[in-house]
Amino acid sequence: MTDTRPPRADAVRNRAALLSAAADEFAERGMDASVADIARRAGVGKGTVFRHFPTKDDLIAAIVLDRVGELTTAGDRLRDAADPGGALLEFLTIAAQQRQQRDLSFLHVAGDTNAAVAEARDQMYRTVHDLVDRARTHGALRTDVTGTDVILLMCAPNYVASYAPGASPDLWRRYLGILFDGLRPQGAHPLPEPPPPAL
Amino acid sequence: MTDTRPPRADAVRNRAALLSAAADEFAERGMDASVADIARRAGVGKGTVFRHFPTKDDLIAAIVLDRVGELTTAGDRLRDAADPGGALLEFLTIAAQQRQQRDLSFLHVAGDTNAAVAEARDQMYRTVHDLVDRARTHGALRTDVTGTDVILLMCAPNYVASYAPGASPDLWRRYLGILFDGLRPQGAHPLPEPPPPAL
DNA sequence: CGATAAACGGACCGCGCGGTCAACTTGTAC
DNA sequence: GTACAAGTTGACCGCGCGGTCCGTTTATCG
Helix, strand or coil, rough: CCCCCCCHHHHHHHHHHHHHHHHHHHHHHCCCCCCHHHHHHHHHHHHHHHHHCCCCCHHHHHHHHHHHHHHHHHHHHHCCCCHHHHHHHHHHHHHHHHHHCCCCCCCHHHCCCCCHHHHHHHHHHHHHHHHHHHHHHCCCCCCCCCCCHHHHHCCCCHHHHCCCCCCCHHHHHHHHHHHHHHEEEEEECCCHHHHHHCC | CCCCCCHHHHHHHHHHHHHHHHHHHHHHHHCCCCCCHHHHCCCCHHHHHHHCCCHHHHHHHHHHHHHHHHHHHHHHHHHCCCHHHHHHHHHHHHHCCCCCCCCHHHHHHHHHCHHHHHHHHHHHHHHHHHHHHHHHHCCCCCCCHHHHHHHHHHHHHHHHCCCEEEEEEECHHHHHHHHHHHCCCCCCCCCCCCCCCCC
């Protein structure tokens, strides 16, 4: 019935090349990198892109799905760490490190049009909430900060660092450090605004 | 010789309407709001836009120039405040408050193509450096943070808050609070990465 | 080998963008 | 009121984008 023969060898090769090229291109130029450029970088024709991914959004979704999956895996591994505060910091480090992409903002975007991405995203969100709750309970996090806050703040270090012209590609670590100091309970000042609705 | 008669009344009216409409449109849709939409919003034809601003970039530059000017003025006023730490916080509040635009990132962009914007931007940067230096000397800021750091981080609260769907338009205040706690000297952990080259 | 379907490639399409222009309208000065 | 320059307008242009399509190539299998 649904007997589908395995795909051709060159097809799987091209698909992998496309995903890699697209990831690089999106990381360098942002989400508006053109499909033609991606095809050229992968060494295939433009039509081949659309054979594998019916829409540019589908290509983005494939990459996002991959990244978000890695993130969830890493987060789940860190859930049982002895030091929940360090675990959260490490999770945020992994999140920012992912191919030092300009930002993870397209995550929110892509999820709105693709159900699979939305599902993976929500799973990742749950993992973050969990890590945050553990860190807070453990006294490693200020009490007035929520998982949603951290989800939103996650992208900030990369975003900020991307506007420094000649800086080290690891500059985001600096701003993650500052951000994380702001999340610690020591010397936390009351926040003037309530947390946003949960994500 | 360069005797230029004053512009017509409707021209100055349209110019003002255009600037206002463009500011709104850019605030809502980001920098890729179309010129046609801006013209429609201002109630004028598309050609009129280009009569007043030869290029879309010139229109952006006019707005940015205005905002950056306000910011510099506010910063200069705050330079003599009794409490340099509070002054810096107030400056960052004003910066984020500016029409709650999605981000100030286009500032960096616009400066690369327009000399006047670059000049105003640099002046504003100097003001920030000054405010930061005073706050640091006063013990209100961690010692390992530079003016350039603050310039880069300035945009973060707005950026982060813009990704919360149904949240309060003042949500940025919350993230500015967290960020500023990360900038305080109390309980600051050493940063893993050196500061970026000065802006 | 062929035979065949899967995969490929690039010319092509429609669209919306920033920007131009020539015909038209209107504020202003006398 | 009239003349004229300043201002306005929307049709129009070229371009690059995402996406389509069909003639061609090629991996696979008996």
